[in-house]
Amino acid sequence: MAGGRGRWTATLIAVAIVLGWLIVGGIAGPYSGKLGDVATNDNASFLPTDAEATRAQNLSAGFVTKETTPALVVYERRSGITPADQQRVQADVARFAQLPGVVTPLPPPIVSQDRQAVQVVVPIDSAEGEQIRQVVDQLRQVAGTDRDGLTVDVAGPAGLLADLIEVFTAIDGPLLLVTLVVVLIILLIVYRSPVLWVFPLLAAGMSYSLASVFVYFLAKNDVIKLNGQAQGILTVLVFGAGTDYALLLISRYREELHRHERPWDAMRTAWKGAAPAIFASGVTVIVSLLCLLLSSLNSNRALGPVAAVGIGATLLVMLTFLPALLVLGGRWAFWPRRPRHDEADPQTEHGIWSRIAGFVARRARTVWLVTALGLAALAVGVTQLGATTLGQSDLFTNRTDSVAGQEAIARHYPAGTGSPATIFTTAQTAQQVAQVAQGVRGVSSVRPLTEQGQAGPPDPNAPPKVVDGRVQIQATLTDPPDSNGAERTIRDLREAVHRVPGSDSVVGGFTAINVDTADASTRDRNVIIPVVLLVIAVILALLLRALLAPLLLIGTVVLSFLATLGLCALIFKYLLDFPGVDQSFPLFAFVFLVALGIDYNIFLMSRVREESVRRGTRAGVLAGLAVTGGVITSAGIVLAATFSALAVLPLVVLVELGVAVAVGVLLDTIIVRSLLVPALAYDIGPKVWWPSRLSRANRDGDRTGAEADRAR
CATH class of the missing domain: 3.30.70.260 (ACT domain)
Structure with missing residues (x-):
């Protein structure tokens, strides 16, 4: 009876949690489609208040009735502008002046010295980015399409801003769809179950909805500035990190179902074992992202809280909603490969990773030396990276109207005309x-x-x-x-x-804004990167209750980061033919790669420590690698795939960030976490836990175990 009542009580609790979250999801769901309404993409507003370009912008307010952003409408005919072309330009100018948002009177059209182009400067009221986009769209409608050899394009700062807003406005649909499809396919491959994939995907969707509510109201009340870049990163980060946390919890739950008859008991034990690692991982990422608040750029300061809110919402959902779903699903959630209550050792289900663990034990020093040298060799490619501010023609992966117009202006005028x-x-x-x-x-x-x-x-x-x-x-x-x-x-x-x-x-001016943004990015990189490393070191020391292990883990992640930058430099230059990377790229790549990369080391080493307490350090290393190898590798593949979804956006900056995170995560899971870290920990032995008591425990057992492992 007691057992029956306990079972019913557990079921009712799980049902109540699931229903509560479904109600929250129903309320929060619509807000994920409203984020674009509170986003801003005005780069000037992201500058520090003490930047020279910001001071110039404030001074300019006294010289004009209204702040304006110029759109440059350029008409080009390679054989020479005809009288009919000039009449068309004059007619268009008259119609431009009548458009709402255009500041009149308009300057007279400017004919190029080679008489192959005519340029019209159209000042637009700089009230907000969305209004500028609407006016640019109307200018393009008035100017029409190319006609009888006369090409017409709208460029300039307003044209560029309109094209950027157009891209960011379309983020929600395509990016979310691609992310969902990618995660679904990988979950089907990982679990080989027609049922189990539903649980992590549903939980990740709930996390995204919850994060969207908080981000929406923070942006609406001007607590943070949300831009399209942060919005896109929020999508892939929540689904990627959420699926990672789900994989870790589900893997541990599956292990405990072999040891416990009732799903509630299995989940309770699994939660106690996995939750500290998941929580520590999430906190590490959140704190690392919040270090972006030290940035002098408002755009970076916005990305930190936005992404941190996403991870916080994900942690909350994955540690409450997902466990309740899994309890209700019980063993049937894993159909057709349902785990039986057979008291089996978890390592017996991980044959491949047990063999990898044996290989690491036999060749520990060789493994970590070879992998470290290999990563160092890749890091040499950093010399090919070349940080620069991407030009308008380099910003997009496709040829937009503003890019075509800027190219036409450069052919026939001093290229800075109009800006x-x-x-x-x-x-x-x-x-x-x-x-x-x-x-x-x-x-x-x-x-x-x-x-x-x-x-x-x-x-x-x-x-x-x-x-x-x-x-x-x-x-x-x-x-x-x-x-x-x-x-x-x-x-x-x-x-x-x-x-x-x-x-x-x-x-x-426009170029001065770019200059000050680049200088601020350099300053941010030099300040924030050391702070992130220090914060992560403190969190790892508290989690592992050691000093040497955290230092080793940070060293391996930094090496992995440099190797990723080196490899990406070669990919960008020789495969994708990109002209370079933006000044903000190294900082963003570092924050995401180091914060997310340390996640996998936390997953591994927290389990290794748990096993080391029972088995001894070297045996604990091998057991931890064997039981976490599959799930961490799967998690890395999911995260890499979700960030690679950024490649669907036609912006070079986001494509580069997506490629960098995908490459870095794969390097981290396949090389660093599978080989380098276990081999280092195994070779060092109990001293890896210095100065905790565990560093002085079971030394004889570890020595005997190491000899046995090498003999095998």
Whole structure:
């Protein structure tokens, strides 16, 4: 009777938990489709408040009635612009001026010197990114398609922003669908069950819904800034990490079903064994991501909390909702390979990994030396990485309208036309600053903003506009505004005008924003990476109650990270033909690879420690590797596959991040966790737990066990 009542009580508790979560999911589900409504993709708003480009942006507010973002409509005919083409341009300009959101009057069309192109600068009210996109869409509708050899494209900062928003707006559907399909296929292969895949996938979906609610309201209330990049990463991170945690718990549950007759008892034991590792893993990732709050870029500071919320929601769901589902499913959840209550040793179900463990035992020192040298050799490829700010033509994996327009502008005009650098200086030094700026290599022309609000030559009839004792000077660059050449010019321009005594010059504009973003990214990388390593070391020391093991684990993960960067550099350069990586790539790759990579070492070493207490260190290493090898490798494949889903997005930055995480996770699970870490721990023996008492226990047993393992 007591047993029957206990069974019914356990079942009722599980039912109540599942029903409670289903109600939460029903309420939270719709919010996953609303994240795009609270996302922003205005790069300027992500700059630090003390950045020079931010100061310039604040100063510019006094020189204009409205803040504007220019769209550049370029008409090109290689055989020469015809009178009919000019009439069409004039008609389009009249219609552009009537569009809501366009700031009038429009400057007159600019005909190129070779008379093969006409460019129209259309200032758009910079109220918000979505409004800019809508105006750009209307400009493209008015300008129409190519006609009789005359090509028409909308480029410039507004055109680029519109294309980026278009990409990010489409993230939810395709990316979520691809992620779900990838996870489903891998779960079917791993479990070979038509039933079991439902449980982790349902739990991961619940995690994503719960995370979406929190992220939505945080972004809506301006606690964080959500952008399309963070939104895409949230999707793959929740499903990837959630499936990983599910695999670990289900694997341990399957083991305990061999030892316990009742599913509730098996789950209780499995939860006690797996939950600490899952919790420690999740906390490690959360704390590592929250280190991005130290970033000087608002975009990075937003990604940290967004991703951390996703992991937090995933932990909560996987440690409550998933166990209740599995208890209700019982042994039937594993059909047709249902585990029997036979008291079998878990290692008997892991024949392949038991053989790998035996290989590691026989060749421990050789294994870790060879794998370490191999990873170090791959790390040499880092010299081919080359961090740079990707230009507009390099940003997308396909050829967008803004890319085509920028290429046309570069063919017929000074490439910086329509997106000049802006210099703010004192009225007394304006003429000297203008002369100095004109002498900077890479500057095509320099003109002050006049009283009429138009750029023109400084003459008595068009005096410069003075606001609070300052003058705005526009410097047109010879290089495209998002190119490396333009960024070098901005740096040289700043250095030159800052030297003018008493000028108090400030240089801003589209290119200056890119320059300051790149500088902030470099500063963030140098600050955040050491902090992440320190935080992870502390968490590992607390979990493993040792100092040597955490240091070894961090060393192996850093080596794996460098090897990943080296291998990715070769893939990007020689296979994918990418021009380089963005300044933010090394930091994002580090945070995700190290935080997620240390996960697998936590899964392994927490089990190794558990086994070492009972069997001795070397036997514990082999037992831990044997029983966790399959599930951790499966988890790594799932995570790699989910991040590779980022490749469906036509953005080079996200494709590179997806490839890097996928490659790094596979290296970590197949090489580092399967060979390097076990071989190191086995070779060092009990001392790996220094200075805990476990480092001094069972040394004789470990020595005897090691000799037996080598003999086998």
